[in-house]
Amino acid sequence: MTCIPIIIPSLDPDGRLITLIKQLRSHKNEAMQQIIVVNDGSSEKYDTIFSYIENTFKVTVLKHATNFGKGRALKTAINYVLQHVPEALGLITIDSDGQHTVTDMLKCTNAFLENPKNLILGTRVFNHDVPLRSKFGNVLTAKFMQITTGIKISDTQTGLRVIPKAYFQALLNMQGDRFEFEMTMILAAADNHIVIVEVPIKTIYLDDNQSSHFRVIYDSLSIYAVFIKYIFGAISSFAVDIIIFMILIALLNKLSVHAILIASIVSRLSSSLVNYYINKKVVFQNNNRLSFVSYYTLVLIQMMLSTGIVILLHQRWSPINLTVLKVITDAGLFVISYHVQKHLIFKGRQL
Template identity: 75%
Template sequence: MTHIPIVIPSFNPDDRLITLIKQLHSSKNGSKQKIIIVNDGSSKKYDDIFEYIQKNFQVTILKHPINFGKGRAIKTAINYVFKGIPEAIGLITIDSDGQHSVTDMIKCTDTFLTKPKDLILGTRAFDHEVPLRSKFGNLVTAKFMQITTGIKISDTQTGLRVIPKMYFKALINMKGDRFEFEMNMILEAANYDINIVEVPIKTIYLNDNKSSHFRIIHDSLSIYGVFFKYIFGAISSFVVDILIFMFMIGVLNKLSVSAAIVIASIVSRVTSSVFNYYINRKIVFKNNNRLSLISYYTLVLTQMLLSTGLVIISNQYVTHVNITMLKVIIDAGLFFVSYQVQKHVVFKGPR
């Protein structure tokens, strides 16, 4: 247990942080684990709390000069453990506002000891007692993640996590400094052969969760940002693709239907793909690896062949639907597959 440090990111804490530290020190397991608090640029009026903890308990306090965000605080702690505590087999994060019990922390730690290479998430049940803001946000995010990535996690925003050592280096360099970092941690796990295990924990919300520093609009945009930008780029390219396809079908009306579809598909996809590649490389995934061009156009060719073939086949059996509409429906279905391939293969950053 001494080799699984406890990490507590903290910004403008109240007495609940002191209560948590007392509970950790009085618990059988928590008292044996090294405790690391990251003061993420809290205001000076909170210095008394950190000074009290420093004076009365054996803890390590790391301090940011300004508020960088929860994600950066966790990265700072991971880097500290990675370099300064080489015997650590992982670390556990727990929020400072009393929303996680020490009993549940120990429960997650015990699970980790049986699965030391897995990412353990302490997941809450969102019943009628949970504040609407938190319930709505968590459920929407969980469903959004499942639809767009296929990853099914019931509580994507839980702060109670046990992180395996083999994931440390990747997390230190991972994108995101605020709440989106916790989302990225889940999204990228499979790329580093990290399995995710959910451990049910008690749902605790104090004073309607008013102490939360989660900014609904700003942080939600950060969490969903990459996908939103991808949607914008894809829709723009999609419009270009469809318009050119319609134009070519009209120009090639003297050819057979199949030949017109093939030629129109090639011309429209090549034209729109140039625009789409630039948007995704420079704005969405921000990856300047020139080798991505080869991977991207391999994907474009594959997607074009699939789209063309499916449109031709569908046109033979669904004769009452316009060819352009068939293409719209089929390409919409290929949209999510293309996103996953681009994110995890074409524009994937270095491991």
Template identity: 50%
Template sequence: MENIVIVIPSLEPDEKLLSLLETIRSRQSVTIPIVIVDDGSGIAFEKYFQIAKDKFDCIVLTHEQNFGKGRALKTAMNYVLKHFEKAKGIVTIDSDGQHRYKDMVFCVDAFNVHKDALIMGVRSFDGKVPFKSKFGNLLTRRIMKVITGIKLTDTQTGLRVIPRFFMEQLVNTSGDRFEYEMSMLLEAKKQQVRIVEVPIKTVYIEENQSSHFHALFDSIAIYAVFIKYLFSSVFSFFIDISIFSLIIYFIGESNFQAITIASYIARSISSLFNYLVNNYIVFKNGSSNSFIKYYGLVIIQTFISSLFVSLVHNVLMDFNPTLVKVVIDLLLFVISFYVQKKWVFHKVVK
């Protein structure tokens, strides 16, 4: 574990933190730096941090109030970047006993092989696992796969090895609480950082009662990370349909020419909004020619939309062309999303 700093974010710890430190120090021949962040635990827990400093030679950084796990990780990364110039990365591990020492070593060993990757110690969630933990992780990884294309076994693991160059990006990544770990994965996609999974044992002590994860508020914060992925398409769709309806109303015709003109004018406005949001907020992965790719897709998609809206409207004369366009464009949306994700805003990982 040469040139690796162990980082432990901690809030209101107990004997499990000291047990973890005892295990690390008893099995390492070289004193590896350990940085613990006291995230506003308060006076009642000072003894644990004092023992960590005096007995186990740990560096303890203290937040005067509770800011959240994400802020604690950023505090530690900032400290490591400033004070450990030779450190190649950090390994983050929770203080509540969920991560075994040997699993931490497995992850560091994987990092020594994949030095430019984000290493994730992933749980299989077999055996006796609290329902909320199992369900929450399953739901999150499914949403992440569908929306971002990132396929992971465990999105919420706290056992990670983060390379130094990636830490320099992560200290500026948004999020202060548990949602920060999700934002880290999205940042990995943005920066084209490969993610390597290392299987670890699933450990839950006392039904995970010592966890400071708030089921309601932290879940909302985590899933809020995904809301922006839906906002762009929904709002641009609303812009497109509204402008199309107004133009058809003022033209007073519903033939192919009128529908095509209305479609292209509406799409030129809504697509500009959609492109800017997708490029800078949603996918955050646009290449230098993504603008050309995107508008090539817009032209093709708009033509197909106009053609099918006209055909359906001519067959079913009683149907309002705007309603027909809503149905057609919803079908095209699914195809367009995957084309954007896989081609327009995609970069080949080196």
């Protein structure tokens, strides 16, 4: 028999959680008979709700002593499924605040059953009826992800997902305990050979989405943290590169091909040490010794490209300041370098 447990992370729930459980139980689908609710540190006054669904609807309730975050709640449930439901083909995650319908959940489940190795995302359409803070945050995140990683997902923060069993262990080892975990799940999918499939669902926001526990500033920064850290590392090393380049060009006192070549090599080797350390220890957190060799292979290729392009641009547009040409060239190589480091050099451990 196919088994796909339903996971519901919950913090300080109201009657909508009970309504959702009732609706789930009304569907006699044997594959989804196991419902697991994670009480993520709700205050004691909500114990009656959790006790009610546990006793009335035979729901498994897992409890955190304090609020650890949605990501940790999902990890707790994943670990439980691995330990106690070994026959599970995957698991379904659905929010407890009424934003997802059982009908849409079944659509996502059917899409998953067509290929149980895929990660299914129930994606919403953010039109004019969506609360501004939700629309702005989701659209901005989706566009930012597409620009920085090339991954095109229309709804990066959807809580309605069907996760294949093949992805369980990787998710347990993944960083992030709050809302950023859902973003990381998408970012790391390709590295774990997981195909993402989007299934359109209804867009439902109740009471202007006031029940959401998403903290706009803190959680947004957590979601963008990996990009922010990489950009910080890139800017730091970029600044070192440009400053040393400018100093050497001034010292050499002439704009010959040899001067550009020497300045480019010395400045890039110096800045690459800064960039390698930051990316290895802070951004990608990878301790693979081979990453050093791979990284400096990339540095060599990037240095040759940068030097060659700057020389060609200077020969064609000599009136333009040499440093400006270098800034433009290296900015164009920035995104390519990020993808190579993420998917090849520092791939050993997920973001």
